[in-house]
Amino acid sequence: MTAYQQGDQTALAGLVRRYADPLLGYLTRLCMQRQQAEDVFQETFLRVHRNARRFRADGRFKPWLFAIATNLAIDSLRRRSRWFLSLDDEEKEIADPNSTPAESAAKSDLRAQVREALESLPPRQRATVALTYFEGLSYPEAAKSMGCSVGTVKKQMSRALETLARILPDAAKEGAP
Amino acid sequence: MNSHFSDRQLLDAQFKLRSGAQAQEIAAHLSECAECRRRSEALKHKFSSLDLLRGGVSASEQLITDTLRQIRNEPAAEHHLFRRFVWLTGATAAAAILVALIYTSPFAIRFTQLASSEKAPEPVMQIAMQKDEEKHTEFAELGAPAETPIPAEEVAKNEIALEGGGAGYVAYSVVESDMLAAASKPQSLYYNGVRVAEDAKDTRQSLRYAYSISLHAGEVAVPASRAQAEWTSSAPDNVSVQVYPALIECDKALIALGKDTDKQVRHWSVRVVNSSSRRATASISRSFGSTNWNVSVPDNAVHVTTQDAERVQFSVEVKPQTTKTFTFRTILPAEPAKGDGP
Numbered sequence: 001m002t003a004y005q006q007g008d009q010t011a012l013a014g015l016v017r018r019y020a021d022p023l024l025g026y027l028t029r030l031c032m033q034r035q036q037a038e039d040v041f042q043e044t045f046l047r048v049h050r051n052a053r054r055f056r057a058d059g060r061f062k063p064w065l066f067a068i069a070t071n072l073a074i075d076s077l078r079r080r081s082r083w084f085l086s087l088d089d090e091e092k093e094i095a096d097p098n099s100t101p102a103e104s105a106a107k108s109d110l111r112a113q114v115r116e117a118l119e120s121l122p123p124r125q126r127a128t129v130a131l132t133y134f135e136g137l138s139y140p141e142a143a144k145s146m147g148c149s150v151g152t153v154k155k156q157m158s159r160a161l162e163t164l165a166r167i168l169p170d171a172a173k174e175g176a177p
Numbered sequence: 178m179n180s181h182f183s184d185r186q187l188l189d190a191q192f193k194l195r196s197g198a199q200a201q202e203i204a205a206h207l208s209e210c211a212e213c214r215r216r217s218e219a220l221k222h223k224f225s226s227l228d229l230l231r232g233g234v235s236a237s238e239q240l241i242t243d244t245l246r247q248i249r250n251e252p253a254a255e256h257h258l259f260r261r262f263v264w265l266t267g268a269t270a271a272a273a274i275l276v277a278l279i280y281t282s283p284f285a286i287r288f289t290q291l292a293s294s295e296k297a298p299e300p301v302m303q304i305a306m307q308k309d310e311e312k313h314t315e316f317a318e319l320g321a322p323a324e325t326p327i328p329a330e331e332v333a334k335n336e337i338a339l340e341g342g343g344a345g346y347v348a349y350s351v352v353e354s355d356m357l358a359a360a361s362k363p364q365s366l367y368y369n370g371v372r373v374a375e376d377a378k379d380t381r382q383s384l385r386y387a388y389s390i391s392l393h394a395g396e397v398a399v400p401a402s403r404a405q406a407e408w409t410s411s412a413p414d415n416v417s418v419q420v421y422p423a424l425i426e427c428d429k430a431l432i433a434l435g436k437d438t439d440k441q442v443r444h445w446s447v448r449v450v451n452s453s454s455r456r457a458t459a460s461i462s463r464s465f466g467s468t469n470w471n472v473s474v475p476d477n478a479v480h481v482t483t484q485d486a487e488r489v490q491f492s493v494e495v496k497p498q499t500t501k502t503f504t505f506r507t508i509l510p511a512e513p514a515k516g517d518g519p
Contacts, residue, residue, distance in 0.1 A: 013245055020236035028234045041236070042244045049248045111229045118230065132192075134231060139193075154194045161188040161224075168223050 029130045030073045032119045044069040066145040070127050077123045113169040125160035187217045410461045415453035448502045451495040462490040476503040
């Protein structure tokens, strides 16, 4: 990012490629819809380009990038009148060659239940889980990405975990062939 | 071991949400209590199902190429900065003109008379504006904002008595010009609301006043810790439900001034638009995440259908091709002056 700030126009392409998968993964889990996630993905990098000068060289790029993405995604979810759309079908599962069709079907079913559980969380709780659990950000980094205090992130996380504990399927029972 | 930890406590410990001492206490308990250890393991196993959603999402080359093309087609960042500079200059000029217009209006003269030799209550406004910068999330998910049915004048007339009798309001401050300028920013969602504030610097001359304010959906005057509350709604097709804040009383401005405020009263406007050709019933629910709250719906057409310790649900029937707007109030404990509070 520092190289881009200093005028290296190719540096941003490197950043886009480097963070494309984690960012799209995060946005897909947050928006629960692939097309919307891709729209926010593009807008996020446009904002990075426009606000490149605001990035502080002593800061970490990932929380800054995810902060932009989180704000855009939550705005986008607000605009969507019915945000309980199911996660898209485009995210194809790769069949495990070692699994029987019955095992694959059970796993697919379990995965759908987990998605549904995640989808039932309010957007900010979902963002907290996505940032800390899936993206591996620390709570202070997640707080920076969500524009709130560490205490608030922990509260959101605690509530999300409480809800998920109630509605997540039992992995062993449901996933068993 | 007589007492066990709850699932929530065990989860908080697993996900490192507890302070060091609490985490140590739970760890010590787990080493001795087989029952809690078993439940902790079961929870860990349950949450392992989340790993099914890990990975599996990769950005296509097409998406990356399109993104880079869009960036290339964008003007250089400096142009944006220049445009922003031009925009800010224009907005500042517009705000200055607005300030001049308002201070020379008959209303401004009236307020000056009411306040006699008092200075304009700018410091209170500034505190209120600081509050506006806090993030807010809780109510923007139900639809686009709409105009408030409670104008500042009405609030002033009905709820505000100035010291020494009479009623009045202040509709403008220098600081608010920032908000007015910001409201003209394109592609922004804004709620129009009314804020009640109080100038309590000098108790002998304490003044309350209301003024119109534009609240950005992402920067509304609600502390982040309030985001625990959740709105949900259900309605048939072609019926939309919007919830937005109309009035906030007893806010941090008062607390910061050391006023004895023990609760925050917020007026919400609900707008149900029935675009269908049939009568429709919309159901709106608010959960508070605590038991320390109160709510009132001063509208006979709105029926509270469920009310338990942490949640209230009400329904309203709307005629075909009409819009029903009503207000209700939530009463919550006031935010402590500093920190997130309990």
